[in-house]
Amino acid sequence: MDSILLVLLAYLYGSVLFGEHIAKWKGVDIRSVGSGNVGATNVARALGKKYALLVFLLDMSKGLVPVWLARFYMGIDSWTVFLVGVASVLGHMYPIFHNWKGGKGVATAFGVLLGISPFLAFLTLLVWLMVFKWKGYVSLASLTACVFAVVFSLFFMPAKIFLLALVITVLIFYRHKDNIKRLMEGRELKVGS
Ligand code: G3P
Numbered sequence: 001m002d003s004i005l006l007v008l009l010a011y012l013y014g015s016v017l018f019g020e021h022i023a024k025w026k027g028v029d030i031r032s033v034g035s036g037n038v039g040a041t042n043v044a045r046a047l048g049k050k051y052a053l054l055v056f057l058l059d060m061s062k063g064l065v066p067v068w069l070a071r072f073y074m075g076i077d078s079w080t081v082f083l084v085g086v087a088s089v090l091g092h093m094y095p096i097f098h099n100w101k102g103g104k105g106v107a108t109a110f111g112v113l114l115g116i117s118p119f120l121a122f123l124t125l126l127v128w129l130m131v132f133k134w135k136g137y138v139s140l141a142s143l144t145a146c147v148f149a150v151v152f153s154l155f156f157m158p159a160k161i162f163l164l165a166l167v168i169t170v171l172i173f174y175r176h177k178d179n180i181k182r183l184m185e186g187r188e189l190k191v192g193s
Contacts, residue, residue, distance in 0.1 A: 003080040006073075010066035010084045014091020014108060017098050018058040019043045022051060035179075035189055039103040041138040044191050056107045063088045063111025071115060077158040085112040085164045093175055104175040106142040109168045113149055116161055124149045136190050139179035146172050 019038040023030035026047055030038055034045035040059060044052035066084045074080040089109050095102040114121040127148040132141035146169040153165040173180070182188040 003070075003074065003083070006066060006070055006080060007083045007087045010062075010070075011087040011091040012096070013066065014062045014088040015095035015097045015102070016062070017092070017095055017102060019055045019103065020098065022055055023047060026051070037103055040107055041191060045189075059092065059103070059107035060111035060114070062092060063108040063113075064115045065111075067112050067115030076116065077160055079160065081116070082160050082164045085116070086167055088112060089168050089171060093171060104142075104179075105168070105172050106146075109146070109149075109172060112164070112168065116164075117157065120149065120152050120156060123152055137183065137188050138191060139176055139188060140183055143173065143176060143180070 017038045019040065019042070020030050023033075023038075023043060023046055028046050030036075030042060030046055034042045036042070040052045040056035043055045063085065066088050067081060070078070070081045070084040089105045089112065091102075092108040093102045093105050094100045110121065110124070113124060124145045128141045128145040131144045132138065135141070146165075150162070150165045150169050153162045157165075179188060
């Protein structure tokens with residue numbers, strides 16, 4: 001498969017905001033609820049856990065499917081995997097179909113990691129679960145898990161995958177700047193808020 005085409009398709013598929021579409025289908029404007037984000041956490045606030053899980057899985061598929069294809073056709077240590085991974089997350093964050101106003105990229109990034117290494121994805125998920133159980137904030141669990149994903153990939157993955165994890169983590173931190181501010185001020189929303 002052609003690398004440029006795969007990168008383009010990854011970006012376009014990433015640009016489909018399932019959270020916004022599913023909430024709209026249920027009669028809810030997701031951007032006017034809770035944090036205003038289009039991700040699974042805010043869908044949980046607006047529509048409950050069942051729809052949140054659906055949105056999480058669909059958002060995750062935006063990273064998983066293109067990266068798995070890139071890995072299958074070009075090999076794990078290729079620039080195509082790097083570019084496809086970044087493109088899928090950027091699609092979710094800056095979607096062409098939604099005026100460039102997207103989400104924070106965590107579920108899609110998790111899909112990227114799963115497509116690269118189910119083992120690293122599992123380790124990262126464990127970190128996420130521990131922090132979430134400890135503090136109860138999805139954003140804090142997500143940010144901590146991102147940092148650990150970078151550290152894990154430094155030890156277990158080729159250099160390009162480490163770079164991919166680093167770039168995606170920087171993007172995710174940038175998209176969480178309001179969450180970070182709220183966390184520091186003790187005003188962050190929990191899932192049930
Ligand atoms: O993945 C987004 C999550 O980390 C935070 O979501 O809605 O609380 O801003 P939210």
